[in-house]
Amino acid sequence: MQSRLILNSQAFEITIRRLCYQLIENHHNFEHSAIIGLQPRGIFLARRIVTMLDAWLPNTPVLYGELDITFYRDDFRRRAEVAKANATKIDFIIEDKKVVLVDDVLFTGRTIRAGLDALLAFGRPRKVELLTLIDRKFARQLPISPNYTGHAIDSIDADTVSVQWKETDLNDSVWLHTTNT
């Protein structure tokens, strides 16, 4: 197996900063918007973004929630292992809000499909956007496309992408692992 560094910690920081600027361009002071991180790994990116936005927009705290999609998966009973659920915490009304769903890696699109379903259990948002740190192009199994992309990569299905966070791993970095075939 070969591993290639896609983003080092400096590029990681710059990318998240750029994503925040793009969000502010579209959502201004976030008065009618909310950020929702997808469990389990999207929440690290979402928390970083919210911390950064809160520092830049001190007058309006950004609405932030975390959403678990386990019970909405389309592969329940088809997987070898049972998916372990995580906590969902959305303590505001999403009705009529512009919601940005945040995940670390966009691959087949099935997680996002489940995320959209899960989100609608909390009301009818005015608009839903998707932000992802890594977009694995050409791997989509559903017609889903991100509005904000940190970094797009080409990879085959057998490859894996790992996003490391200094909160839980050694440092901030993104790696592409390829198997020699």
Next chain:
Amino acid sequence: MATALSVKHLIGIKDLTADDIELIFSTAENFKEVINRPIKKVPSLRDITVANIFFENSTRTKLSFELAEKRLSADVINFSTSGSSVSKGETLIDTVNNILAMKVDMIVMRHPKAGAPYFLSNYVNANIINAGDGAHEHPTQALLDAFSIKQTLGDVAGRKVVIVGDILHSRVALSNILCLKKLGAEVKVCGPLTLMPKYIEQLGVSIELDLKKALQWCDVANMLRIQLERQDLKYFPSLREYTMMYGLNKNILNQLDKPIVIMHPGPINRGVEITSDVADSEQAIILNQVENGVAIRMAVLYLLAANNKN
């Protein structure tokens, strides 16, 4: 922590490991959040059909299971013995196999005979959940009781729980004892000696005949209902005498030097095992138990369905 249950059926707490119970609890916490959402339903079990087969009366358990099934998007069919072919002499296996021929994946069963769900599990190809079998086990009740203790006090391990009342006829008592012991709680049983099963101490519990002493010792008191319908003999002279000896009232509670948590599996005989002012007091978590019951049953259905690859 494990991500899958070690069992295919939920016949009794006896078959579960402490890991299984913790997994059910953590999944139930997720479902408790789900049932407090504006839309209280998830699509997980949309391709599963569940049959609720009740050979004995039930209000709470049946409603709770049905609600849990519907909130998981399962298709539900209900069957009770009144007005069915059981009264025409059909056997249990035939009845259930006929239901399964209609492509049913899971069976929730209550039966007046101990061991009926276990017997059935050897003959049919579906996940079986015991919703109470005679005086044997009532696993989901024990799970929701222990879960309610955990939610109220933070943990179960090391807590002192007394189960008061008719231990002899109670499936809730047996399942509760097994569940609480597996989670590391200390358990006492309290009630008239005539309502204590022989060899109960072999389960690792002690008997206390004096209600006041038992309450003084415990953190949680689980007050069982006196099951007059199961008592073909006289086990105590009169209900009034039982109430005087083992009924919980505000006076006794006020004499304790610390507040305790009061539980009751329902249905309550107000004024017999517990007075109305105690049942409706802040210390009673009886309605929390009912809410937790739906979450626990959702967790059990979800986790068993995950093991069902039919």
